[in-house]
Amino acid sequence: MKSGFVNIFGKPNAGKSTLLNALMGEKLAIVSPKVQTTRHRIKAILTEPGYQIIFSDTPGIIEPKYRLHEKMMQAVKACLEDADLAILLVDIHDDWETVDTMFQQLRLKVPAFVVLNKVDGIRTKDTDRIVAAEAFFKKAPYCKEVFSISALQKKGTDALLERVIECLPEGPAFFEGDAVSDLPMKFFVSEIIREKIFELFQEELPYQTTVLIREYKEKTTLIKIHADIIVHRESQKAIIIGEKGHMIKKIGTLARQDIEAFVGSKVFLELFVKVREKWRENEVFLREYGY
Numbered sequence: 001m002k003s004g005f006v007n008i009f010g011k012p013n014a015g016k017s018t019l020l021n022a023l024m025g026e027k028l029a030i031v032s033p034k035v036q037t038t039r040h041r042i043k044a045i046l047t048e049p050g051y052q053i054i055f056s057d058t059p060g061i062i063e064p065k066y067r068l069h070e071k072m073m074q075a076v077k078a079c080l081e082d083a084d085l086a087i088l089l090v091d092i093h094d095d096w097e098t099v100d101t102m103f104q105q106l107r108l109k110v111p112a113f114v115v116l117n118k119v120d121g122i123r124t125k126d127t128d129r130i131v132a133a134e135a136f137f138k139k140a141p142y143c144k145e146v147f148s149i150s151a152l153q154k155k156g157t158d159a160l161l162e163r164v165i166e167c168l169p170e171g172p173a174f175f176e177g178d179a180v181s182d183l184p185m186k187f188f189v190s191e192i193i194r195e196k197i198f199e200l201f202q203e204e205l206p207y208q209t210t211v212l213i214r215e216y217k218e219k220t221t222l223i224k225i226h227a228d229i230i231v232h233r234e235s236q237k238a239i240i241i242g243e244k245g246h247m248i249k250k251i252g253t254l255a256r257q258d259i260e261a262f263v264g265s266k267v268f269l270e271l272f273v274k275v276r277e278k279w280r281e282n283e284v285f286l287r288e289y290g291y
Contacts, residue, residue, distance in 0.1 A: 002051040002168035004084035009076065009106065011099060012036045012060025014089040015117045019151040020044055020057040023161055027262075028181060028188070029057045030195035034206065036060055037198060039068070039291065041075040043182050045175050051165050052173040056083075061102055068280040071291040085167055086112040087160075088142070092119050092129065096136050103142055111144040111167065115160060120150035186213040187290070188262060193227055193255045193271070197240075200251060205239060208232040208280070210289050222266035225259070229273045230289065232280075237273045248273065 008016045017029035017038055028044050030037060042057040058079050059072035088103050090096070103112075114137040119130055134146045145163065149156030175182065190211040198206045208231060215226035229251075231237050241248045248271055256269045279285040 001170065001172055002165060003053070003171045003173050004168040005054045005056065005082050006085045006087060006164055006168075007056040007058060007079040007083040008087045008089055009058055009079070009103075010060065010089035011091065011094065011102065012062060014060065014091045014094070015151045016057050016060070016089050017042075019087070019089060019115070019117065019149075019157070020055055022151045022154045022157045023053075023055060024180065026180070030191045030198070032195065032198040032206075034198055036062065036207065037195075039072055039210075040187075041079060045180055045182070047173065047175070047178065051168060052175065053164065053168065054174060061106075066280050067283065067286060068291060071286060080106060080108065083108075083110050084169055085164060086110055087164075088112050088114045090114060090116050090133070090137070092116045092122060092133055092148075096133060100137070100140060103140065106142075108142050112142045113160070113163070114138075114140065114143045114146045116146065116148045117151050119148045120153050120155065185263065186216045189213055189216065189225060189259055190227065190290075192258045192262065193229070193251065195258075196251045196254045197229070199254070200247065201239070205231075205236055208236060209240070210279070212289055218265075222268050223259075223263060224268045224270075226270045227272070229271060230276050230279055230285075231273060232275070232277060234275055237275050240273050 010016050017031045020029050021027045024044050024046055029042050038057055038059045044055045046053045056079050058076045061076060064070045064073055086108055090099050116133050122129055130148050137143050137146050147156060147160050149160060190213050193211045197209050210230045212228045212230060214228055217224045229240055252269050252271050256267050260267045276285055
């Protein structure tokens with residue numbers, strides 16, 4: 001039996017959550033074209049005959065601007081301390097020097113695969129860029145191997161997974177049963193609702209919003225969920241609700257459909273909008289909201 005922790009690091013929007021979902025074969029982490037969507041460390045448990053991998057999707061590495069950012073970077077630091085293997089994800093279109101500096105500052109103590117993502121976006125005549133990137137990162141002291149993939153199209157992810165398994169240490173499984181995460185269902189429900197806010201609203205609003213599940217009750221025929229959408233200001237509350245409640249109904253409909261698919265049951269979802277000024281800076285609010 002092989003088992004171990006494989007933690008994914010990278011800049012915001014490198015595709016960490018998309019890669020996690022591809023490796024797991026199902027959607028656990030929310031995804032968005034917007035940067036800094038992931039706020040928590042999400043552990044995903046992949047158990048198959050002969051091995052168990054605990055993947056961790058981490059928030060994108062950033063310079064903290066407020067207390068919430070500091071909490072997010074603490075999650076990254078925790079991942080540095082318990083990894084058996086690191087996946088350093090690079091958007092092939094990014095500046096490699098900047099990414100290299102960031103990876104060196106992690107001071108990894110475990111082997112690392114540098115994974116060049118989004119190669120599907122490289123035109124045929126520009127494939128030299130992939131070759132050049134591979135050569136650049138192979139020289140890095142933290143790099144064990146380099147892979148080129150498209151997490152979105154699941155190209156190259158099977159080969160990456162096979163190599164990860166080969167490099168795992170021998171040992172018993174850390175988690176029993178068929179659980180795919182150590183996080184509660186309420187967490188994933190709140191993330192699905194937050195994902196819809198990222199999809200439907202522009203600019204800063206999604207970043208000033210979080211979701212708190214107040215009630216999650218499994219009844220005979222359905223699951224009843226009561227969730228609060230937390231915003232900074234009254235003006236944001238009005239935007240989330242929309243004219244005659246149009247937008248909050250849209251959030252609820254889209255979220256309910258995805259939640260039902262995720263939990264495999266009918267769902268009754270109630271959404272409310274609450275204003276908590278400067279919640280991203282307030283330690284009490286951050287604790288209450290799970291950060």
